[in-house]
Amino acid sequence: MSASNQPADGRPEVSSEDSPGVRPNWEKTLTATTAEETHNLGVRLAGVLEAGDLLVLSGELGAGKTTFTQGLGEGLGVRSGVISPTFVLVRIHPNLPDGPRPGGPDLVHVDAYRLGSAAEIDDIDLENTLDSSVTVVEWGHDRVEHLSESRLEIDLHRAIGLGAGGGDASTPGGTTEGTALDFDNEDTDEPRTIVMRGYGPRWATVPEPVATLEGTF
Incomplete structure (x- = not known):
């Protein structure tokens, strides 16, 4: 896995994926060449996660959102069987x-693809579990901030x-069954680009397990 750092300071403009008017404290780009590397990144990051942490995942079908979350679950030591919560x-x-x-x-693993607004997020009462859990929200951009x-x-x-059978970034992904990695069977060696951004005082600096990540592991 290769990595590069891009400090937020001095950038000419805010990325279209950033929240309006809010710049991240930092941005780091990684390249995962296999599903295992994506999974292992989740395991590695879980070591510094605490109750109250909020993670917002974005990515098209087959990009590895569920694979990454499975790694988080393993590293956090939670009950196995992490699959996409698309339909629940x-x-x-x-x-x-x-x-x-x-x-x-x-x-707490959330799929917000079918939720159209922050108000609909409020209807599922994530506030009740936020303080005691690590909350991972797929498709949460502009909904959970x-x-x-x-x-x-x-x-x-x-x-x-593109994922198996077509689809694009507008299609909800990660609908795997069981605990299978959500990379297509024939392209597990296709590189994935993983961009991480930290917002707010909790993530003032790049977390150590990511900051020290170099090469393939």
Whole structure:
């Protein structure tokens, strides 16, 4: 996995993916060459996540959103079986007392693709679990920013931009069954570009597991 840093300061303009009027504290771009690298990045990042953390994932079909979230779940030590919550909106994976982080936060996995506004996000009462969990929201851009003053935005991009059977960035992805990685079977070695941005005081600097990431692991 290769990485590059792009400080937010001095950029000529705010990316179209940034929230209006808000600049990230930092931006880091990684290249994952396999599904395992994407999964391992999630495991690695989970080591610094705490209850109350909010992650916003974006990416087209097959980009690896569920693969990444499965890695987070493994690193957090929550109940296995992380799949896309597309049709149920929210899945809660409780922390396991005999896992690697007993007493740690639960994982709340949300798919906001079918939710059209921040008001609809409020209707599913994420505030009730936010303080005790790590909350991961797929398709949450412009929908969940009001939930916390701090967040990590993680964008995953396929090189060819298409999933199995077609589809594009407007199609909800990650509808895998069981715990299979959500990369297409024939393109697990296709590189994925992963762009991470940190907002708010919680993410004033790049988290150590990502900041020190160099090469392939």
